[in-house]
Amino acid sequence: MSEVVLEAVSKVYPGGQRAVAELSLTVPDGEFLVLLGPSGCGKSTTLRMVAGLEEVTGGTIWLDGRPANELTPRERNVAMVFQNGALYPHRSVRGNIGFPLQMAKADPAESAERVTEMARALGLEQMLDRLPGTLSGGQRQRVAMGRAIIREPSLFLMDEPLSNLDAALRNDLRLEIGGLVRGLGVTTLYVTHDQVEALTLADRIAVMNEGFLEDVGTPTQIYENPATAFVAAFLGAPPINLLSATVEAVAGEGVKLHLGRQRLVLPWTDPRAQYLASHHADEVVVGIRSDALRPTGDPHLGAVLSGHLRTLEFHGHEWLAHIDAGVTVVDPATVSRRREPEPVGAVPRPAGMAGRALSLLRGGAGRRVPAERPAPHVGAHRRAELLTRLHSRDGYTPGMDVHLAVDLDRVLVFGKDGRRVDPVSR
Numbered sequence: 001m002s003e004v005v006l007e008a009v010s011k012v013y014p015g016g017q018r019a020v021a022e023l024s025l026t027v028p029d030g031e032f033l034v035l036l037g038p039s040g041c042g043k044s045t046t047l048r049m050v051a052g053l054e055e056v057t058g059g060t061i062w063l064d065g066r067p068a069n070e071l072t073p074r075e076r077n078v079a080m081v082f083q084n085g086a087l088y089p090h091r092s093v094r095g096n097i098g099f100p101l102q103m104a105k106a107d108p109a110e111s112a113e114r115v116t117e118m119a120r121a122l123g124l125e126q127m128l129d130r131l132p133g134t135l136s137g138g139q140r141q142r143v144a145m146g147r148a149i150i151r152e153p154s155l156f157l158m159d160e161p162l163s164n165l166d167a168a169l170r171n172d173l174r175l176e177i178g179g180l181v182r183g184l185g186v187t188t189l190y191v192t193h194d195q196v197e198a199l200t201l202a203d204r205i206a207v208m209n210e211g212f213l214e215d216v217g218t219p220t221q222i223y224e225n226p227a228t229a230f231v232a233a234f235l236g237a238p239p240i241n242l243l244s245a246t247v248e249a250v251a252g253e254g255v256k257l258h259l260g261r262q263r264l265v266l267p268w269t270d271p272r273a274q275y276l277a278s279h280h281a282d283e284v285v286v287g288i289r290s291d292a293l294r295p296t297g298d299p300h301l302g303a304v305l306s307g308h309l310r311t312l313e314f315h316g317h318e319w320l321a322h323i324d325a326g327v328t329v330v331d332p333a334t335v336s337r338r339r340e341p342e343p344v345g346a347v348p349r350p351a352g353m354a355g356r357a358l359s360l361l362r363g364g365a366g367r368r369v370p371a372e373r374p375a376p377h378v379g380a381h382r383r384a385e386l387l388t389r390l391h392s393r394d395g396y397t398p399g400m401d402v403h404l405a406v407d408l409d410r411v412l413v414f415g416k417d418g419r420r421v422d423p424v425s426r
């Protein structure tokens with residue numbers, strides 16, 4: 001059992017490459033934490049620093065309350081599983097799984113029993129006497145997992161253990177890993193760039209981008225209530241619709257989000273309206289997940305975005321509709337580029353915001369929203385369509401007008417820096 005604390009941990013490689021930037025994170029005892037992010041964001045470096053395989057160049061790693069920067073890997077009692085769980089080629093499955101027990105000079109009879117038990121749990125009992133060279137990739141990875149688990153370490157570190165397996169095997173093994181590790185209750189740091197793995201396995205997900213921690217929270221928090229546009233865009237398939245909008249706070253009416261010629265209105269009773277008021281006349285990025293859009297027959301009832309159906313894509317269990325709504329779509333890669341490290345969950349200055357909102361309610365903020373919208377500046381713009389899902393294509397033909405009811409409660413608004421306009425608390 002182990003608690004892991006990363007306190008402003010940084011890594012700059014000898015060539016000057018900054019891989020991790022002031023990463024602060026607490027992983028409580030027994031938690032399954034997934035480090036998620038695109039290739040090169042610093043996940044593996046973070047894991048390797050926790051394992052003691054990579055020197056920490058800034059900050060402190062604490063393991064169970066002890067500063068661990070100077071501890072050797074052996075002193076940390078961690079077990080690590082990599083993409084290609086390297087096995088001893090001349091030892092059988094039994095020999096590989098039992099190797100850590102042999103090293104620890106455990107009682108042979110008891111060891112044999114534990115190896116058999118572990119092999120059974122991993123579906124390997126039929127192949128205990130086979131050599132690694134005769135096993136499939138998935139079987140080899142199971143053996144590597146068994147060898148890591150049997151030591152009963154205080155901490156599991158797993159670096160993309162499933163990435164070299166085919167999709168079906170990945171699904172099976174993912175379920176097994178989840179079950180096994182949870183059953184043992186050992187603190188686990190698991191690196192992946194696969195959002196499905198992260199969402200299904202994690203107690204909490206820490207999302208990294210260019211060495212920075214973007215957000216950390218439960219899978220539901222990260223999906224439904226992401227702290228940044230990057231996180232919103234990184235999770236979810238199809239990807240979230242990120243749209244350029246201009247804010248207009250109007251006394252008596254609420255906050256209007258102008259999206260091209262269309263608009264969504266948040267009433268003043270909406271908690272987000274108070275925060276948005278301080279962005280009056282600013283450009284923001286509105287995030288709407290495809291599942292927060294639902295076709296409706298009535299374009300005048302409630303919050304609705306309308307457009308022309310450009311194309312329908314068949315995805316087996318559903319259709320993906322691309323709808324040209326005359327709304328500018330934002331490329332998340334450009335809106336979310338990090339500038340300064342900032343504590344996750346930091347609340348955007350509430351001071352003065354209520355005052356500004358009130359002044360707007362009383363008669364305006366002194367800046368008017370131009371009637372002609374300026375060219376959008378937040379992020380670069382890529383797609384020209386809204387994406388939504390349909391259960392069936394019945395009744396839909398490309399070119400027709402489509403109206404989408406927007407679940408306003410699920411609309412996310414991000415500022416120029418890619419962070420949420422309204423505070424995200426965890």
Ligand SMILES: Nc1ncnc2c1ncn2[C@@H]1O[C@H](COP(=O)(O)OP(=O)(O)OP(=O)(O)O)[C@@H](O)[C@H]1O
Nearest residue numbers: 013017018019038039040041042043044045046193
């Ligand atoms: N030994 C090294 N020397 C110099 N730079 C390195 C070294 N190892 C990694 N880097 C750089 O540090 C950054 C983070 O790499 P890291 O492997 O931690 O990312 P990652 O998120 O795990 O990526 P992937 O998913 O592709 O493995 C990258 O820009 C990488 O090129």
